[in-house]
Amino acid sequence: MDKLLPVANGCMLPRKEIPVLDFTLFRDELLAFAENGGYIVQFFAFTENTRLKALAVLRKDTNLYAVSCLLPDEYQALTAENSKFHLFEREIAEQYGVRPLNHPWLKPVRYHANQRGCQDIFGNDYKEDIPGNYDYFRVEGEQIHEVGVGPVHAGIIEPGHFRFQCIGEIVLHLEIQLGYQHRGVEKLLTSFPFKRLPIVVEGIAGDTAMANSISYAQAVEALSLCHDADTTARTLRTAALELERLACHVGDLGALSGDVAFNPPAAYYGRLRGEFLNLLVILSGNRFGRGLIRPGGVTMPLDEKNAALIVAKIQEVRPEIIQVADLLFTAHTVLSRFEACGRVDRDTAIALGLVGVAGRASGINYDARVDFPTEKSGDFAPCKHIRQKGGVYSRAWVRYEEILHSLDQVEKLVSAANLGKTITPNPVENLVPDAFVVTLNEAWRGELSHCVLTDAEGRIARYKIKDPSFHNWTGLAMALRNEQISDFPLNNKSFNLSYCGFDL
Amino acid sequence: MLKLIRTRINQGYRTSSYPKKDIQLHESYRGRPQINHNCDPELARRCATACPQDAIDPEKGLIDLGRCVFCGLCERLSEGKFISFSTNFELGVADPAQLLCDGNFPDLAAHSKQHFKRLFGRSLQLREVSAAGCNCCEADTNVLNTPFFDLSRFGIDFVASPRHADGLFVTGPVSRNMKTALLDTYDAIPSPKVVIATGSCALSGGPFRDSSEIVPLQDLLEVDLFIPGCPPHPLTILSAMLKFFKL
Numbered sequence: 001m002d003k004l005l006p007v008a009n010g011c012m013l014p015r016k017e018i019p020v021l022d023f024t025l026f027r028d029e030l031l032a033f034a035e036n037g038g039y040i041v042q043f044f045a046f047t048e049n050t051r052l053k054a055l056a057v058l059r060k061d062t063n064l065y066a067v068s069c070l071l072p073d074e075y076q077a078l079t080a081e082n083s084k085f086h087l088f089e090r091e092i093a094e095q096y097g098v099r100p101l102n103h104p105w106l107k108p109v110r111y112h113a114n115q116r117g118c119q120d121i122f123g124n125d126y127k128e129d130i131p132g133n134y135d136y137f138r139v140e141g142e143q144i145h146e147v148g149v150g151p152v153h154a155g156i157i158e159p160g161h162f163r164f165q166c167i168g169e170i171v172l173h174l175e176i177q178l179g180y181q182h183r184g185v186e187k188l189l190t191s192f193p194f195k196r197l198p199i200v201v202e203g204i205a206g207d208t209a210m211a212n213s214i215s216y217a218q219a220v221e222a223l224s225l226c227h228d229a230d231t232t233a234r235t236l237r238t239a240a241l242e243l244e245r246l247a248c249h250v251g252d253l254g255a256l257s258g259d260v261a262f263n264p265p266a267a268y269y270g271r272l273r274g275e276f277l278n279l280l281v282i283l284s285g286n287r288f289g290r291g292l293i294r295p296g297g298v299t300m301p302l303d304e305k306n307a308a309l310i311v312a313k314i315q316e317v318r319p320e321i322i323q324v325a326d327l328l329f330t331a332h333t334v335l336s337r338f339e340a341c342g343r344v345d346r347d348t349a350i351a352l353g354l355v356g357v358a359g360r361a362s363g364i365n366y367d368a369r370v371d372f373p374t375e376k377s378g379d380f381a382p383c384k385h386i387r388q389k390g391g392v393y394s395r396a397w398v399r400y401e402e403i404l405h406s407l408d409q410v411e412k413l414v415s416a417a418n419l420g421k422t423i424t425p426n427p428v429e430n431l432v433p434d435a436f437v438v439t440l441n442e443a444w445r446g447e448l449s450h451c452v453l454t455d456a457e458g459r460i461a462r463y464k465i466k467d468p469s470f471h472n473w474t475g476l477a478m479a480l481r482n483e484q485i486s487d488f489p490l491n492n493k494s495f496n497l498s499y500c501g502f503d504l
Numbered sequence: 505m506l507k508l509i510r511t512r513i514n515q516g517y518r519t520s521s522y523p524k525k526d527i528q529l530h531e532s533y534r535g536r537p538q539i540n541h542n543c544d545p546e547l548a549r550r551c552a553t554a555c556p557q558d559a560i561d562p563e564k565g566l567i568d569l570g571r572c573v574f575c576g577l578c579e580r581l582s583e584g585k586f587i588s589f590s591t592n593f594e595l596g597v598a599d600p601a602q603l604l605c606d607g608n609f610p611d612l613a614a615h616s617k618q619h620f621k622r623l624f625g626r627s628l629q630l631r632e633v634s635a636a637g638c639n640c641c642e643a644d645t646n647v648l649n650t651p652f653f654d655l656s657r658f659g660i661d662f663v664a665s666p667r668h669a670d671g672l673f674v675t676g677p678v679s680r681n682m683k684t685a686l687l688d689t690y691d692a693i694p695s696p697k698v699v700i701a702t703g704s705c706a707l708s709g710g711p712f713r714d715s716s717e718i719v720p721l722q723d724l725l726e727v728d729l730f731i732p733g734c735p736p737h738p739l740t741i742l743s744a745m746l747k748f749f750k751l
Contacts, residue, residue: 184717206640
């Protein structure tokens with residue numbers, strides 16, 4: 001542990017302070033950390049003066065650490081010893097053409113050429129049409145059948161590919177192969193002019209626009225020193241983040257109800273979700289909060305009249321939400337489908353490093369708002385959870401508890417926000433050269449992290465984004481094991497993970 | 505059962521009477537921009553330089569609604585003297601040339617293709633393809649099926665199979681990795697068919713314009729109806745479809 005550098009959430013550090021270990025030592029440190037109750041926040045590669053380096057940000061309890069190393073072109077995979085690393089290692093292999101030896105199942109993440117221009121690890125030529133050109137995991141046997149779904153979804157949902165290995169109705173294995181949404185976001189954030197970056201960040205995952213914008217704003221604020229958001233701005237940003245959480249959680253409860261064919265709550269929560277999007281319009285002028293959060297603060301103040309409108313609406317919808325929840329969670333037809341379905345036990349959740357709603361539903365009490373508070377999120381008592389058995393029911397109930405928690409928060413935040421003035425920030429032009437910053441925020445799906453490295457001229461040299469879905473998609477695959485294939489939509493919705501946030 | 509009835513009574517009837525009655529959105533909402541041609545040219549140039557989407561032509565006093573993400577920066581910079589965003593949510597156009605505008609363009613109902621009205625005016629089934637959309641356009645299209653908008657009452661539905669569809673409804677900037685799936689879906693739809701592009705991404709690449717990982721939709725398919733916004737308000741989508749196919 002003494003080889004790791006303690007860092008603080010959202011605080012700038014000179015890059016030279018991050019320890020550079022010999023690779024063997026780096027590997028041993030990471031494995032020991034992950035074995036002993038630690039989790040991986042970021043683990044990615046980058047080039048520095050033509051040399052290839054890896055950087056890891058780790059967390060344990062309420063502590064954050066950073067450590068780096070020179071990355072060889074081939075190395076012994078960490079995934080072979082600890083599964084928390086598996087997607088990170090696949091991503092590094094794809095982005096930088098590095099081969100992790102003895103990786104249990106090395107395959108593409110997003111189907112794109114690597115950034116070093118060296119030979120592709122998977123032997124693909126990306127001038128050709130590549131997605132899906134991959135040998136899927138197969139179960140063999142006389143009674144085994146395979147079901148492939150996507151990339152185009154049957155509903156109005158983002159694309160992804162799901163492949164089920166089944167025996168009868170029972171799913172033995174679900175393989176989730178994404179990458180269809182890849183837009184090259186990380187590359188755009190290092191090549192686009194500064195004025196375009198907030199717009200790109202809002203589009204990383206539109207349903208997480210507030211959390212991504214806050215993470216970006218905090219990173220730029222730390223790296224530009226002179227830009228710090230005032231209290232009113234921080235209050236409004238936190239309120240926007242909680243409204244985003246409310247809209248998504250309420251919508252999810254409705255969709256879960258729809259997936260078990262209990263239509264009344266689906267209709268009611270579908271409408272109630274819209275109420276929160278309309279509150280974001282009052283706050284920002286856009287139903288998803290776009291245009292509101294910029295480095296240095298927020299672009300719109302909240303006047304007394306609009307603050308009163310928001311508070312009144314929160315007070316109006318709270319009893320409605322509670323009444324519909326009573327209808328949903330006491331209907332025996334719903335309970336018979338929710339209970340004991342898609343269970344991910346605590347040990348599995350810890351082994352995979354699940355975060356957010358899915359993690360808490362499996363008994364991992366980690367919430368970045370509590371352990372690494374930012375903005376005004378630390379001002380509130382943590383949300384308590386009573387159902388943590390790891391199934392669909394727990395994932396639904398955790399959402400309901402968070403809805404009630406966030407309703408209280410928004411009401412308090414908005415009442416406070418109209419008291420103060422806020423200054424509309426000027427666009428940031430210059431960043432501190434050779435610096436590093438990592439930010440963590442609790443997006444509605446879980447821990448979202450942005451990590452930025454600047455070069456000698458103060459330009460962004462590497463921008464790394466990790467959506468909570470990066471950890472949790474594997475949780476969905478595990479939840480489906482030995483469940484009926486007809487329960488897939490229900491389980492999928494109970495996780496409700498991001499495709500574009502994962503594909504970047 | 506009693507709970508079901510009680511909740512039903514409390515929830516009441518929630519479907520909007522739009523389009524018979526107008527809907528007034530909150531004053532904060534940024535809808536159709538209006539350009540003031542009499543503004544100081546220097547101020548217009550400052551807005552054009554600052555625009556993150558490079559959507560403003562300051563000399564002609566035009567804004568490209570295909571590129572614009574309605575972030576409101578130009579309105580803030582000019583304090584509304586050059587550009588101001590109204591709460592008018594009607595933004596759909598059938599002719600891409602009209603996307604470059606000063607806030608005024610002819611009514612969509614008057615310039616939409618008449619044969620589409622004959623073919624699909626009474627029943628329109630659409631297949632949606634999200635081609636790298638960020639889930640905002642998708643979410644605000646999905647919301648049309650909630651009780652407030654209740655899209656089905658207009659005879660418009662989103663269907664699961666392209667074989668059952670009259671047209672393609674595209675969201676997203678079209679990633680290279682979705683190009684084939686998008687074109688396969690288009691080919692599977694029986695002719696005659698309509699193509700609707702929704703959101704800044706589908707119209708111009710949006711925030712991701714110039715990325716080497718995307719392929720502009722206009723290079724792949726001929727689009728019949730353009731719906732600007734980032735994302736378009738559900739009422740923007742609804743009004744565009746009603747005017748284009750029904751009125």
